Amino acid sequence: MSTAGARAQMPTLLRQRAWRSLRLQALAVPAYFWTVLFFLVPLGILAVYSFGQIDILTYKVHFGWTVQHYVDLGQKLYRDSIFRSLELSFGATLACLVVGLPVAYFISLQRRLLEYVLLIAVIVPFWTSFIVRTYAWIDVLSPGSPLARLATTVGLSRTGLLYNNVAVAIGIVANYLPLMVLPLYIGFKRIDPALREAARDLGAPGRRAFRRVVLPLATPGIVAGCLLVAVPATGEYVIPSILGGGKTEMFGNIVADQFLTVGDYPFGSALAVSVMALLTVFILLIRAASSSFGAEGTS
Amino acid sequence: MTPLWMRRRRLGLALITSVVLVFLYLPIAAVLINAFNKDSTLATWGGVTGKWFGQAVSDPEIRHSFVQSTKIALATTAISVAIAICAALYWRSAGRWGRTLLDSTTFMRIALPEVVTALALFVMFRRLNITLGIWTVIAGHVMFNSAYATIVVQARVAALDRTLEDAAADLGAPPRRVFRRVVLPLLSPAVIVAALLTFTFSFDDVVTSLFLAGSGTVTLPMEIFGLVRFRVTPEVNAIGSGVMLVTLTGFTLAAVALFASGGLRRTIGRARA
Numbered sequence: 001m002s003t004a005g006a007r008a009q010m011p012t013l014l015r016q017r018a019w020r021s022l023r024l025q026a027l028a029v030p031a032y033f034w035t036v037l038f039f040l041v042p043l044g045i046l047a048v049y050s051f052g053q054i055d056i057l058t059y060k061v062h063f064g065w066t067v068q069h070y071v072d073l074g075q076k077l078y079r080d081s082i083f084r085s086l087e088l089s090f091g092a093t094l095a096c097l098v099v100g101l102p103v104a105y106f107i108s109l110q111r112r113l114l115e116y117v118l119l120i121a122v123i124v125p126f127w128t129s130f131i132v133r134t135y136a137w138i139d140v141l142s143p144g145s146p147l148a149r150l151a152t153t154v155g156l157s158r159t160g161l162l163y164n165n166v167a168v169a170i171g172i173v174a175n176y177l178p179l180m181v182l183p184l185y186i187g188f189k190r191i192d193p194a195l196r197e198a199a200r201d202l203g204a205p206g207r208r209a210f211r212r213v214v215l216p217l218a219t220p221g222i223v224a225g226c227l228l229v230a231v232p233a234t235g236e237y238v239i240p241s242i243l244g245g246g247k248t249e250m251f252g253n254i255v256a257d258q259f260l261t262v263g264d265y266p267f268g269s270a271l272a273v274s275v276m277a278l279l280t281v282f283i284l285l286i287r288a289a290s291s292s293f294g295a296e297g298t299s
Numbered sequence: 300m301t302p303l304w305m306r307r308r309r310l311g312l313a314l315i316t317s318v319v320l321v322f323l324y325l326p327i328a329a330v331l332i333n334a335f336n337k338d339s340t341l342a343t344w345g346g347v348t349g350k351w352f353g354q355a356v357s358d359p360e361i362r363h364s365f366v367q368s369t370k371i372a373l374a375t376t377a378i379s380v381a382i383a384i385c386a387a388l389y390w391r392s393a394g395r396w397g398r399t400l401l402d403s404t405t406f407m408r409i410a411l412p413e414v415v416t417a418l419a420l421f422v423m424f425r426r427l428n429i430t431l432g433i434w435t436v437i438a439g440h441v442m443f444n445s446a447y448a449t450i451v452v453q454a455r456v457a458a459l460d461r462t463l464e465d466a467a468a469d470l471g472a473p474p475r476r477v478f479r480r481v482v483l484p485l486l487s488p489a490v491i492v493a494a495l496l497t498f499t500f501s502f503d504d505v506v507t508s509l510f511l512a513g514s515g516t517v518t519l520p521m522e523i524f525g526l527v528r529f530r531v532t533p534e535v536n537a538i539g540s541g542v543m544l545v546t547l548t549g550f551t552l553a554a555v556a557l558f559a560s561g562g563l564r565r566t567i568g569r570a571r572a
Contacts, residue, residue, distance in 0.1 A: 024389060024392050024393075025389070027385040027386070027388050027389035028385070028386060028389040028393070028397070028401065029385075030381065030382045030385050030386070031382050031383075031385065031386040031389075031401065031404070031405075031445065031449065032404070034382060034441060034442060034445060035404045035407075035408065035442075038420060038438050038439065038441070038442045039404075039407070039408055039416065039419075039442055041423060042416070042419035042420045042422065042423040043415075043416070043419045045419065045422055045423050045426060046415075046418070046419045046422060049422065099319055102311075102312050102315040102316065103315065103316045103319050105312060106309075106312035106313060106315070106316045107316070109309070109312070118316070121320055121323075122320075122323070124547075125323045125324060125327060126550075127546060127547050127549075127550035127551065127554075128327055128543040128546055128547050129503050129520070129539070129542040129543045129545075129546045130503055130505065130520075131503065131505050131520040131523050131524060131539075131542070132327075132330060132523065132539040132540075132542055132543050133326055133327065135523065135527040135531060135535070135539070136326030136327060136329055136330045136539070137326050138527060138531045139326065139329040139330060139333055139531055139536070140325055140326050140329050142531070144340060145329075174322065174323060174326065177319070177323065206305060206308055231410065231412070232412065232413075234412065235411075235412020235413065235414045235415060236412075236414075237413075237414045237506050238505050238506060238524065241524075241528075242524070242527055242528070252412060252414040255414055255415065255418065256414055256418065256510075259418050259421065259422070259510075260510075265422060268418070269422070272414075272415045272418060272419070275412065275415060276411060276412075276415055279410075279411070279412070283410070
């Protein structure tokens with residue numbers, strides 16, 4: 001082949017390569033198109049709204065660039081309800097952890113078949129409809145139900161089991177427990193059994209071996225489980241709406257009410273932006289804490 | 300011989316685990332039992348009946364919302380899976396920055412509370428004077444479901460062996476045919492899992508649908524959400540049982556497909572290691 005022919009071929013090759021790389025970039029377009037249009041732009045509008053003002057008479061939003069809404073968040077009325085809602089989601093996460101730990105540990109101790117059966121048994125409820133699983137607690141806790149009648153005879157509750165903080169917490173724990181148990185189980189499973197035996201051989205009684213050896217090593221699983229439960233629990237809307245009977249408000253409901261009932265978009269946006277900031281800080285803090293344990297996250 | 304304290308502790312753990320399992324299945328059992336319960340007050344057992352299911356199925360409002368839910372879930376699945384396949388293929392050949400950017404935008408779409416993302420979309424549509432309806436719901440569903448689908452397909456793409464494609468190309472197959480005859484069949488288990496998950500998530504979604512549906516569109520979960528705010532009737536329990544059947548089937552098939560493709564075994568194996 002002559003050199004002239006080779007030289008003539010060069011641009012075609014280059015063009016081909018450029019064409020292929022362009023086609024490759026084009027593959028990313030649908031994902032970015034949807035992310036920008038239906039995720040980033042709406043959130044951007046929300047952020048801008050949070051600095052805007054609302055006309056009390058016409059309910060029209062105009063932009064005056066004010067931080068008043070963020071200052072308002074500090075008002076006693078809002079501050080208290082935000083703290084109460086955060087308390088509830090942290091309490092529910094903690095309850096999830098307390099309930100999930102023994103279950104995950106027990107499953108991790110089993111042999112193959114029973115291990116699989118128990119794992120599947122924990123996951124399957126998660127596969128049934130979220131909304132049905134949530135309202136189902138009305139069936140279980142309503143005044144006429146066997147459980148409620150038992151509670152009244154024992155004298156456990158006089159006001160009823162439904163439509164209060166406890167019912168909401170039960171709903172959250174029941175819905176999110178699999179999200180806690182699975183990472184915990186993986187965390188336990190990753191621990192070398194020899195370490196547990198070593199602790200026992202060195203004379204540590206069972207409880208101390210668990211507390212000093214097993215639990216610290218399972219930290220990545222605990223962190224992942226708490227994150228997986230705490231983040232959706234903080235923004236929960238459906239569970240408090242159904243089981244709280246309109247009395248129990250969580251952050252998700254407080255935000256949604258501003259938009260759907262009150263109609264104060266700027267203040268609602270400020271609330272939504274704050275909850276996002278809060279969760280981001282929370283996630284980053286936990287990530288930093290877990291990496292300082294010298295263990296990588298399991299999620 | 301296991302020491303006594305250890306056996307006692309295991310017994311304690313077994314007891315707690317059984318109580319927790321009862322706690323998890325109690326609400327599901329209550330819905331199923333009451334869907335067949337002849338006693339309409341749900342307080343006592345009045346014998347078996349199928350009339351609540353008949354009532355639910357013949358209710359035009361319920362039928363309409365079932366059709367709406369199915370339409371939304373199907374459209375969401377189609378769009379989400381298409382986005383996921385493209386994104387995963389891009390991810391495979393992308394550089395470090397391209398991968399990081401794609402991964403973080405995928406993660407972001409799932410990590411934020413649904414209430415916030417759905418409300419942000421609601422505000423945008425209102426601002427642009429777009430009428431809320433079936434398409435705004437689909438836009439919202441695709442927003443987070445495409446992220447789940449991307450994660451599933453991407454995991455499979457990462458495990459794909461390039462030598463098979465190279466072999467096909469060496470044997471003279473043009474790129475398009477390599478994609479259709481080699482890459483796509485290799486990806487199909489992940490695509491099936493992604494499609495099943497997406498369909499089920501979309502079919503069962505409450506929050507995004509609630510904020511973006513407007514007044515004309517009602518999905519089945521929205522219908523349930525509205526009904527149980529007054530009172531749980533046997534008919535609601537019959538609808539609930541039906542919805543549970545759909546979601547349970549979807550997730551079970553996804554798990555079976557995942558297991559058949561070896562994904563689950565690999566996950567558990569990694570957990571053991």
